[in-house]
Amino acid sequence: MMHEEQKLSLEGVFGDRIRHNKVERLVYSHDMGVLPKEIRKMIQCLPDAVCQPVSGQEVEALARQADEAGIPLVPRGAGTSGFGGPIPTRHGIVVDFIRMKKIRGINEGEGTVTAEPGVTWAELQKYLNARGYALRTYPSSALSATLGGWIAQGGAGYGSFEFGYCIQSLESLELVIPGGSRKTLRGKELELVDSLCGITGMIVEATLKVKPIDDELVTLASFEQLSDAAQLLQRLREIEVPLWSVSMTTPAFLSLKQRATQHAVLPENLYYLTMVYPRARKAKVESLLEPLIESHRGEVMNDALAREEWSEKFYPMRFKKLGPTLVASEVVIPISRLNEFVDRVEKKYKGSFALEGTMVGSDQIAVLGFMLADERKLGFPLVYANSLSVMAIGEELGGRVYTPGLYFADRARGILGADTLARVWDYKQRVDPGGIMNPGKVIPPALDRKSPTRMLLSAMSVAEKGRELISLTGKILDKLQSGNFRSPLPPQITKDTFACALCGYCRDVCTVYDAQPWESNSPRGKYFLLNQIIKGKLELNEEVCSALYACTTCKKCDTVCQIQAQNAHNWLSLRPCFHGAGVDNTGLALVRENVLKTQNFWGVPAEEKFQWLDVPTLKKGKVGYWAGCWANIVMPNMAQNATRILDKTGVEFVHLGEKEGCCGLYLALGGYTDDFAQYAAENLKNLNEAGVETLVLSCPGCYATFSEYYPDVAKELGIECNIRFRHLTCYLSDMVGSGKLQFKEPMPQKITYHDSCHVGRWFGHYEEPRKVLQAIPGLQLLEMEHNREESLCCGLVSAFDSLPTVAHSGRKRVDEAERTGADYLVTNCAGCGTQFNTSCRSLGSSVKQKSFTDLVAEALGLPTQDPSENAGQYMKAAAELLKDSGMKKS
Numbered sequence: 095m096m097h098e099e100q101k102l103s104l105e106g107v108f109g110d111r112i113r114h115n116k117v118e119r120l121v122y123s124h125d126m127g128v129l130p131k132e133i134r135k136m137i138q139c140l141p142d143a144v145c146q147p148v149s150g151q152e153v154e155a156l157a158r159q160a161d162e163a164g165i166p167l168v169p170r171g172a173g174t175s176g177f178g179g180p181i182p183t184r185h186g187i188v189v190d191f192i193r194m195k196k197i198r199g200i201n202e203g204e205g206t207v208t209a210e211p212g213v214t215w216a217e218l219q220k221y222l223n224a225r226g227y228a229l230r231t232y233p234s235s236a237l238s239a240t241l242g243g244w245i246a247q248g249g250a251g252y253g254s255f256e257f258g259y260c261i262q263s264l265e266s267l268e269l270v271i272p273g274g275s276r277k278t279l280r281g282k283e284l285e286l287v288d289s290l291c292g293i294t295g296m297i298v299e300a301t302l303k304v305k306p307i308d309d310e311l312v313t314l315a316s317f318e319q320l321s322d323a324a325q326l327l328q329r330l331r332e333i334e335v336p337l338w339s340v341s342m343t344t345p346a347f348l349s350l351k352q353r354a355t356q357h358a359v360l361p362e363n364l365y366y367l368t369m370v371y372p373r374a375r376k377a378k379v380e381s382l383l384e385p386l387i388e389s390h391r392g393e394v395m396n397d398a399l400a401r402e403e404w405s406e407k408f409y410p411m412r413f414k415k416l417g418p419t420l421v422a423s424e425v426v427i428p429i430s431r432l433n434e435f436v437d438r439v440e441k442k443y444k445g446s447f448a449l450e451g452t453m454v455g456s457d458q459i460a461v462l463g464f465m466l467a468d469e470r471k472l473g474f475p476l477v478y479a480n481s482l483s484v485m486a487i488g489e490e491l492g493g494r495v496y497t498p499g500l501y502f503a504d505r506a507r508g509i510l511g512a513d514t515l516a517r518v519w520d521y522k523q524r525v526d527p528g529g530i531m532n533p534g535k536v537i538p539p540a541l542d543r544k545s546p547t548r549m550l551l552s553a554m555s556v557a558e559k560g561r562e563l564i565s566l567t568g569k570i571l572d573k574l575q576s577g578n579f580r581s582p583l584p585p586q587i588t589k590d591t592f593a594c595a596l597c598g599y600c601r602d603v604c605t606v607y608d609a610q611p612w613e614s615n616s617p618r619g620k621y622f623l624l625n626q627i628i629k630g631k632l633e634l635n636e637e638v639c640s641a642l643y644a645c646t647t648c649k650k651c652d653t654v655c656q657i658q659a660q661n662a663h664n665w666l667s668l669r670p671c672f673h674g675a676g677v678d679n680t681g682l683a684l685v686r687e688n689v690l691k692t693q694n695f696w697g698v699p700a701e702e703k704f705q706w707l708d709v710p711t712l713k714k715g716k717v718g719y720w721a722g723c724w725a726n727i728v729m730p731n732m733a734q735n736a737t738r739i740l741d742k743t744g745v746e747f748v749h750l751g752e753k754e755g756c757c758g759l760y761l762a763l764g765g766y767t768d769d770f771a772q773y774a775a776e777n778l779k780n781l782n783e784a785g786v787e788t789l790v791l792s793c794p795g796c797y798a799t800f801s802e803y804y805p806d807v808a809k810e811l812g813i814e815c816n817i818r819f820r821h822l823t824c825y826l827s828d829m830v831g832s833g834k835l836q837f838k839e840p841m842p843q844k845i846t847y848h849d850s851c852h853v854g855r856w857f858g859h860y861e862e863p864r865k866v867l868q869a870i871p872g873l874q875l876l877e878m879e880h881n882r883e884e885s886l887c888c889g890l891v892s893a894f895d896s897l898p899t900v901a902h903s904g905r906k907r908v909d910e911a912e913r914t915g916a917d918y919l920v921t922n923c924a925g926c927g928t929q930f931n932t933s934c935r936s937l938g939s940s941v942k943q944k945s946f947t948d949l950v951a952e953a954l955g956l957p958t959q960d961p962s963e964n965a966g967q968y969m970k971a972a973a974e975l976l977k978d979s980g981m982k983k984s
Contacts, residue, residue: 127176130475158274169292171243178500179291183534211242238598248289268299308372314400331456347448350413415593425488600651634675648887669765681979682764693755718786722793724924735947794852827862849885904933
């Protein structure tokens with residue numbers, strides 16, 4: 095354990111970028127792999143601390159202090175491997191490089207790009223593509239895998255048919271070694287880092303070879319017999335087909351994927367080869383490839399199917415939710431033995447081991463295999479032995495385990511080669527005599543007598559010798575035990591917790607994580623905590639509830655989720671559990687009091703809420719209008735504009751007046767389910783009595799609440815709910831389409847449009863508001879970098895637990911808006927509007943916030959009001975009210 099003076103010294107370097115709390119240490123104690131608890135017990139995988147450097151200089155300072163104190167350092171990228179590289183074995187400090195993401199630039203003369211280790215391969219590819227270049231090769235986990243992580247892990251990926259292993263695209267590395275000095279590696283010296291999990295030092299900068307960008311063309315070919323496909327793969331080298339990437343899938347793999355996605359487009363009894371090449375080679379490739387496929391009894395699938403299959407290249411674990419655990423195995427074998435390898439695995443496991451492969455050069459293929467399992471079952475540790483059996487088959491056929499990492503260090507000689515291993519061990523002993531750099535990885539205990547993984551590797555060796563009997567026993571136990579398990583959490587979130595692929599794709603899109611990039615803030619981190627809670631290893635206390643609460647409900651994580659989980663709904667379903675544990679969000683508790691007393695978020699008396707209303711309304715009618723708390727009180731221009739627009743276009747509508755209470759959104763956010771049901775029932779009663787058949791809503795939050803939750807509440811309570819809920823942007827879009835809404839007033843303005851989460855990602859209404867805006871004469875719509883499904887979240891909901899996240903999100907979105915050159919940042923939501931209105935003004939931005947309804951009203955010749963002063967006052971009051979908001983014992 096670290097001493098207090100060591101903690102203080104490191105805090106002097108990192109400030110609030112080092113954490114010692116239990117929750118953070120726990121979520122950094124694992125990687126993507128799911129290990130039997132018996133294995134985890136053999137190492138000290140809980141770190142003493144986690145730090146996040148922002149520069150090479152900080153890494154140097156850390157290396158000096160750790161070397162002097164003998165504290166192990168465990169460098170970490172995104173934790174997307176299952177080989178144990180970023181898992182501590184002797185406590186120590188996990189060094190998370192997430193904040194070192196700078197891309198230094200492209201050297202066009204050398205054809206290289208230089209970047210820091212924390213940038214993801216997807217981010218680097220996006221940067222290069224914008225400048226006319228592309229990566230030569232990248233991993234299948236590129237959406238989350240980091241530059242430093244994949245280099246330290248080693249291996250192959252897409253593009254490896256042409257460009258080989260990751261190391262073959264490396265030009266140079268900057269490495270910080272124990273003691274704090276920095277070393278530049280090139281050429282043969284790169285072997286002192288490649289595939290070594292950081293045991294020789296920490297990467298702080300890498301220079302990669304790149305290639306000119308070109309369109310990727312895809313040929314997808316199917317084969318009834320793998321022998322035909324395998325023979326074709328061998329012929330690729332002989333006739334020199336200039337492909338860039340070649341991959342293979344087996345029937346079992348495709349069947350599981352299509353079953354999981356419920357999207358069956360390819361026959362599941364065939365083997366498939368996906369071959370990718372640049373457009374510049376189209377004529378040559380097709381002239382060679384098409385007759386080759388035909389001569390090997392293959393069939394070329396149509397282009398649409400080929401493109402769809404290639405678009406799924408980053409999602410090989412879609413079917414994990416069917417397990418909900420996967421036992422994985424990865425080997426590199428000679429391409430000449432592929433048919434025999436697959437045949438033996440398929441016969442042994444009768445199709446239950448799903449395989450896919452990626453060619454490395456023209457003579458090797460890296461094959462990744464998955465078997466469905468369930469970590470909750472007693473037989474799981476024994477079922478895990480099946481992965482060893484598949485690896486053994488590969489080794490018998492002249493192959494090797496993919497990489498040594500933690501679990502296969504005793505195979506390092508066969509993986510790295512005897513000469514390379516000897517050279518690495520000699521170098522490590524010289525630069526790291528204290529053994530602080532990621533101890534227990536890569537180097538076999540036979541060489542490293544101090545290895546903390548000696549017991550673990552001995553146990554795996556025993557398992558290896560008895561793998562056939564062990565795996566058979568595991569299968570029997572797995573079948574005998576039922577799938578009914580007790581959980582303190584709701585059924586769906588329990589299911590998704592164990593199904594989570596731990597791929598980390600959710601991290602880089604998460605609004606909360608973007609502002610404060612700690613693993614506990616990510617959806618992946620939450621699922622790991624829930625896993626520990628369900629297993630009885632963690633209790634719902636203030637610290638745990640705080641981590642599980644942090645979410646803006648933006649649903650960005652849903653769009654990239656491997657298992658297609660409804661994550662935002664899962665986090666909301668947790669909120670009642672917090673109350674059961676005696677923990678409450680103090681800010682939402684205050685809002686609840688306001689809602690119960692005054693029927694609105696702000697506690698404003700009902701008679702003061704609708705002072706903006708200045709057009710005639712109905713008591714009964716088929717169309718109703720609902721403004722919502724924020725539009726009623728904070729940005730009344732939105733509600734006033736909306737009703738004036740409806741009146742101007744001849745739409746007669748019902749307004750409930752003082753009976754328009756709160757939709758209940760913030761009651762749902764707080765987990766106050768009984769209160770929410772009461773409000774939903776009352777609102778439905780009032781709307782039904784008024785005869786409303788279509789309800790038009792200004793507030794996206796209200797729209798989402800009515801649409802998503804009211805039908806369920808109504809069904810449960812036996813209340814009629816046949817109302818069609820429409821957001822105002824959609825309602826007006828229909829009117830534009832029918833010709834009922836037409837604009838004559840020219841609006842010579844440049845605008846950029848913000849897709850709010852609850853209209854965009856929740857319901858997919860991206861084109862409807864744009865249709866209205868584009869119908870306004872003279873209006874120029876300039877899109878931000880992140881738009882539609884990729885739109886950034888305003889972050890306002892984070893006010894209940896992190897005001898800095900609110901500020902970060904507002905600033906980031908305003909910066910994006912400025913870069914478009916627009917005059918106005920247009921919003922369809924009073925919450926987003928308030929956030930950006932105050933952000934634009936406080937930042938002195940060149941762009942100003944404007945409501946969608948302002949533009950429509952002005953284009954119709956209607957007067958509008960500036961909400962800035964009112965919005966600013968309410969935001970200031972909210973910041974004061976919520977400055978200490980968080981999860982506390984109630």
